[in-house]
Amino acid sequence: MSIETPVYADAIHGRCLCGHVAIHVGRHRAELGACHCTRCRRWSGVALNVFTAEPDHVRVEGPVAIYPGEIAERAFCSRCGTSLWLRNPGEVYEFMVGVFDGAKDYPLISEIYIDRAFASCRFAGDHVRRTEAEYEAKNPFIAEGA
Amino acid sequence: MAAMSGACMCGAVQVSVVAKGDHMTACNCENCRRWSGGVGFTFEVEAKSAEMTGPIKTISLLPWAERGFCGDCGSGLFWRVISDGEMSGMLKMSAGLFPDGTGLPLGMEFYADERPDGFDLSQPHKTMTRAEVEAHFFDAGKGD
Numbered sequence: 001m002s003i004e005t006p007v008y009a010d011a012i013h014g015r016c017l018c019g020h021v022a023i024h025v026g027r028h029r030a031e032l033g034a035c036h037c038t039r040c041r042r043w044s045g046v047a048l049n050v051f052t053a054e055p056d057h058v059r060v061e062g063p064v065a066i067y068p069g070e071i072a073e074r075a076f077c078s079r080c081g082t083s084l085w086l087r088n089p090g091e092v093y094e095f096m097v098g099v100f101d102g103a104k105d106y107p108l109i110s111e112i113y114i115d116r117a118f119a120s121c122r123f124a125g126d127h128v129r130r131t132e133a134e135y136e137a138k139n140p141f142i143a144e145g146a
Numbered sequence: 147m148a149a150m151s152g153a154c155m156c157g158a159v160q161v162s163v164v165a166k167g168d169h170m171t172a173c174n175c176e177n178c179r180r181w182s183g184g185v186g187f188t189f190e191v192e193a194k195s196a197e198m199t200g201p202i203k204t205i206s207l208l209p210w211a212e213r214g215f216c217g218d219c220g221s222g223l224f225w226r227v228i229s230d231g232e233m234s235g236m237l238k239m240s241a242g243l244f245p246d247g248t249g250l251p252l253g254m255e256f257y258a259d260e261r262p263d264g265f266d267l268s269q270p271h272k273t274m275t276r277a278e279v280e281a282h283f284f285d286a287g288k289g290d
Contacts, residue, residue: 017181018207032264041242042155043221046172046187049264067156067219074155076220080205081213083183083220096183097264104179108264118247120170121187124268 003109003128007031014100016082021062023084023099028053032097033110036117037132043074044083046121050094051106058093149195152243154221159200161223163191163239169253170241172271174261175279181213182222185265188238189250196237198223233283 009030014023029052040048065078072086072094085095097103108127111117115131152161167190178186198214202223206212210229215222223243227236241247251269255261258273274282 015180017177017213018205034264039155041247042153043219043242044184045182045222045240045242046185046247049184049262065220069155069219074220076215078217080181080207081203081215081220081222082181083222097262098179098181098183098185105263108266118170118241120241120247120250120252120269122268123264124266 012100012102014084014095014103016062016077016080016084016099018077018080018082020079021060021064021077021082021084023061023095024059025053025093025095025100026057028057028095030103030106031109032106033094033112034108034123035112036121037113038116039069039071040113041116041118044096046118047111047123048086049097049108050086051097051103052092052094054092055090150244150248152239152245154200154216154219154223154243156216156219156221158218159198159202159216159221159223161199161239161243162197163237164195165248165250166190166192167253168250170247170250171238172252172255172265172267174255174257174265175276176260177207178225179262182240185262185267186225187241187247188225189241189248190236190238193226193235193237196239 012025035048063078067074074086075084083096085093087093110128112130112135113132114129149162170189173186201217203217204212204214214224222240225238227233252271255273256279259275
């Protein structure tokens with residue numbers, strides 16, 4: 001497993017805490033990326049940890065609310081507040097791993113905004129780590145700005 | 147301890163709290179994992195002096211606790227004990243709302259035996275397994 005050699009898996013199912021939102025995902029990348037930027041921290045409570053799937057392989061049912069962020073939209077259950085995914089319109093879904101029981105132990109392969117990580121939240125492992133400056137140099141459309 | 151100010155992702159909810167303990171708690175129970183999308187990361191605050199404004203929604207799926215979130219952006223805000231008893235009124239805030247995560251060190255990890263592989267918290271801290279948590283806080287099998 002590494003950034004360069006993706007590992008994929010098939011059908012997986014997720015649901016929010018209250019059970020009103022159900023998510024069915026087909027083929028998806030079975031590896032996690034974590035983000036410690038301010039937006040992700042505020043939204044998820046600490047570090048956001050996601051896996052990706054193409055829109056063709058995603059089916060969602062239930063009361064999903066979308067917050068249209070400046071960079072990515074963020075989806076949550078309007079009834080219980082469970083954080084579900086973030087996504088740039090038309091691009092891949094980035095699903096919150098905790099929503100999917102079957103994804104619980106996917107390996108972490110990348111952490112970004114590592115210089116913004118809380119001192120209390122450091123993940124062990126030899127995965128790729130990128131600072132804000134390193135990440136934004138490769139993704140100049142992003143201005144995290146907080 | 148001085149009051150700390152925080153905000154949800156979109157800024158519609160503003161909070162001001164005073165930390166009650168000296169550490170952060172990570173929780174890997176199924177409910178915290180699902181609701182936060184990963185790991186519940188909270189710290190206890192003085193409930194009486196906590197101030198929160200904005201479009202806060204709450205949901206109570208269990209008889210003894212409720213969870214609050216921003217109705218505009220979905221940021222998780224808090225977990226509060228709403229039943230009577232020793233822990234009644236206990237208020238734990240989501241760490242992510244605060245700059246530098248309040249600066250408090252990670253002191254405890256609940257349900258450490260159910261920790262996802264991708265959340266291997268590397269700092270030295272105390273841990274409790276599901277069995278230990280349930281023996282300490284709940285009747286066995288009641289969960290969080």
